[in-house]
Amino acid sequence: MEAVLKNVSVTVELLAVAARSNAVSQWDEQTLSRAFHWAKYCEHIYSRFHNNTAIRRVMEQQLQITNQSLRHVFPGYSHVSFSDLRRCQHVLLVGLLNNPELPITIMKTLFKTPVNIINNDFEDVTGICSHLIRCKSACKVLRPLSALSAVGADAEVQGEMLMERLGAMLSQGNELCRVEHFLCSVLQDSEGAVQHMCLVIAAALLTAKGSAEQTASQDFLLEWLQSRHNLLHNLCTMLPSAILKELAKGHQKFRDSFCHMLKKWATEMEYSITEGEWINNSTNTTVTFQKLTEFFLLLFEACPSVRRNTEEEMRLFKISDGDFDVQGLSVWGDLLSELNK
Template sequence: MEAVLKNLAHTAELLAVAAHSDVVRQWDRLTVSRAFHWARYCELLFSRFHTNPAIRRAMEQQLQLTGESLRAAIPAHTELSFLDLPRCQHLLLVGLLNNPELPCSILKVLFDPAGPSDATPGEYEDVTGLCSSIIQCRSACKVLSAVACRSALGADAEVQGGMLMERLDALLSRGSDNRRAEQFLGSVLQGFGAAEQQFCLVISAALLTRTNSAAQTASQDFLLNWLQSEHSVLHRMCSTLPAALLADLAKEHQKFSSAYFDVLKTWASGMEYDINDGEWVQTSTNCTVTFQKLTEHFSALLESTPSVKTNTENKLHALKVSDGDFDVRGLSVWGDLLLALNKVTAGLQS
């Protein structure tokens, strides 16, 4: 029994270290696997002894003593109770994700979409893709929620967006050095690989997450600044996401509204009028956005809040004036855009 109580105390200390210590900087895949091995050990202890009053009392006393010692060393530590033992692996995982010192290499392993692989007998179980369990559980809750059922983002994107914000909150709470947060976002982008549209949905979900603290607002502001510096990601968002969703982002964030308009302006500026076909076409091989698609984007902005609508209209009129203020079709892309938008507005009102 002495060995069991000793192992229990060590695991409680391990959870505290995982959540609050910078020691995790040195952790590798094997270290994390061992940590989850001990977390599972405590879950088995609960399963075996929770109906044994004498052993349960001994374990509760040990956890209380260990908790007091840990609080003295780590004030932010939350004491592990006997009833917490069945979810030790979950507590360990959440603690690691909220620790800003966790290396990006471990984050990649935990979020690997390949999922856990079978462990070789005698070795520690692979921890690859362990975050998928959290994503799946939270996604199920989102799907069962009447509010989430109306979401255009999808349950997985909403869950991952929330987790992204939680991680940024933790990273940015440690001083003014933003390099670790930038590295984290870069590793997340790399982790999605070819699934860029899903990454764009996750970023959108993070930006649309309701903030209830200054830290969360700061995280969204940091994410917006990062997005403005990552032109390829921003252009990918604007070209793949629904215009209505992009308009929602513009409504919530002035920075995104300005960046979004600049992308649309770049696309429109790269068009020329094809006399034979009687339409505006892209001259750049890097952009496949049509004049009709461009009109849909601007139309969604005009259907947004009064401030976004007014700002968009003013910018479009200013661009038309700077281009000669023509009302003849085919002479100015801005004039033709305004004509097309007026037709859309008239059609909605009729």
């Protein structure tokens, strides 16, 4: 496990270099191929361990350490979560294409038409962009999509279908209990499919509001979510940061629920003297103090207006804890300290 953690950490560092360092100007095709090899390795690690709570927690802790060190090296660095490992090759590709130092030779390799394809997979990285372009072109021909998101095509299609069905049921005057039963039937937690279900819900909520009916459907879904704490917990912990941020920006009800959940997680923290850090004592979540801090920063970035009231509330909680400026005495005081660094 130690070797796996080291490999994942090194790959995350590689992603940061690919996106933000001028060292990319020295890359050749062999370096490029090795980079995608390690990205694919992380995708394999994710698929193997994403349902193992104990191992996932250890990996999330390692990622937090790596992300923290990378933030000091690369200004504006966006952290990589455990969930992001499932699309590590995509993250690498986007980072490279956005790096102005990427050599033209590497760019040509990425867009070159591939020669050898085995089982729908390329023997090397040649033509990755061309392959993506063909797939996106096919999607456009088969089913025009006005705003592709990070949730993936399958989840986006299912999310739109969910909104259409929900809108039809509400407009037909169905009893609310029947509509709720429908949501429970299609969005129930099923082992091994929880993350996909979260992506479907996110896709539904991020569907562009084209009518009052669609707005009503999203409001109903949000109200239903507020009474499903386990499902809301899964949404907050399993969705990629970019999607969480979009949901917080676009829906006040989600924003309020997200903020409430963060404060709930904070109240469940206890300071471990032996480990020298805040530990969540709840069996329902593996959210660490560092992850909690990142969630608050994400919320504040998505909705700056939330920050003032939330921090003022934290100050009041800190005062009720004795208002000491000593680490480990108040989770609210330590949160404020981290948030204002």
